[in-house]
Amino acid sequence: MSTAEETAGGETQPWGEVTPDAARRLLIAAVEAFAERGYHATTTRDIAGRAGMSPAALYIHYKTKEELLHRISRIGHEKALDILRTAARREGTPAERLADAVSSFVRWHAGGRTTARVVQYELDSLGPDARAEIVGLRRQVNAEVRRIIEDGVAAGEFDVPDVQGTTLAVLSLCIDVARWFNVNGPRTPDEVGALYADLVLRMVGAGR
């Protein structure tokens, strides 16, 4: 009851862990603004305004504008990694686990497009230290997908000449959903997830 992770609306709200209420409102406002206009085109006044506060209130909860992006990026990557881990470590054949990983990963990028956009496309706006931390999380994301593909190859279920290259392509395909997906478009996140899971299984030669 305390930290609900979903709203009735539909978009996931994984910001339950951001504890002072005002800090969470500011962070959600920042996600929306960054997703719409990009990090550099967003002003601290805009963020504070969306949260219904004065510009100075931002600096009570965050040291700089960049710290906001850093927090958003870390929490988002941890959520993405969690989704992949859950799918990768469930029981089932490699094909089932890969399909599960891709469809849920894509659902997250499509359904939470606002968040995913910031998380995936504003990495370069972070300073060196923060970026290094996020790059570490990305390596874990890569490793998780790679492991499923390696398992499939080892089991003789997949036919993949270049495991790392294919891992990169699969992740790239999923991540780019955040760029083109349109909430008012013809497809639901579920449909895109199902389509992409099928395409990825073909890429690894799982349909024999």
Next chain:
Amino acid sequence: MSTAEETAGGETQPWGEVTPDAARRLLIAAVEAFAERGYHATTTRDIAGRAGMSPAALYIHYKTKEELLHRISRIGHEKALDILRTAARREGTPAERLADAVSSFVRWHAGGRTTARVVQYELDSLGPDARAEIVGLRRQVNAEVRRIIEDGVAAGEFDVPDVQGTTLAVLSLCIDVARWFNVNGPRTPDEVGALYADLVLRMVGAGR
């Protein structure tokens, strides 16, 4: 001889059509700056400085900073469309044409990553009118790929349940190369192009 399209270095230079020499230098400087820092984080002083000129010189050749981005985006999209058209309209089986289209499209995104990054990821930084024009070019890009896939389906060579969805996925896969490709990484643009052509043929079920 007059408008060489390639340098000995390797990266394509399709800016031969930008006619006053100073205007071309400014435009190339802008491409580099936009690719590194993003449009909004780039200052006109930075662009002019890279071109070895004073900040005011920019406004002799371009009305605004946005006009620079618009020009870059239009020329880049026309080049990308040209690459796809050439591959789509050559003779050969649909599988050969699709592989050709994907590998050359990917080569362009990987080899000219600097340009491709600006072209593909700064669309939202354009104003409404300029964006509308570029969106029109993107629709033509989509149509070109879609036509190859439809031809393959009609010929019985491809097995594709969702033609438009697969078209979107193929384009998305190619475009996202501009985001992750690293010039100092382990793969050459040619290698990525060949890998991706193979993956896409699997996606459309062309390997029987």
Next chain:
DNA sequence: GCCGAAGGTGAGCGGTTGCTTAGAGCACCT
């Protein structure tokens, strides 16, 4: 030798940026 057009510069204008400061309001403890 003079001229006008074209390309370039140094200085700077109005506006906006990220961020700071001084202080107000308010719940809570003793």
Next chain:
DNA sequence: AGGTGCTCTAAGCAACCGCTCACCTTCGGC
């Protein structure tokens, strides 16, 4: 009643932004 944090605001500072303007140089045509 008086102190003590905590949250938030109004005002504003120094720096920087896109862009302009008055002026200088170069150069082909006559």
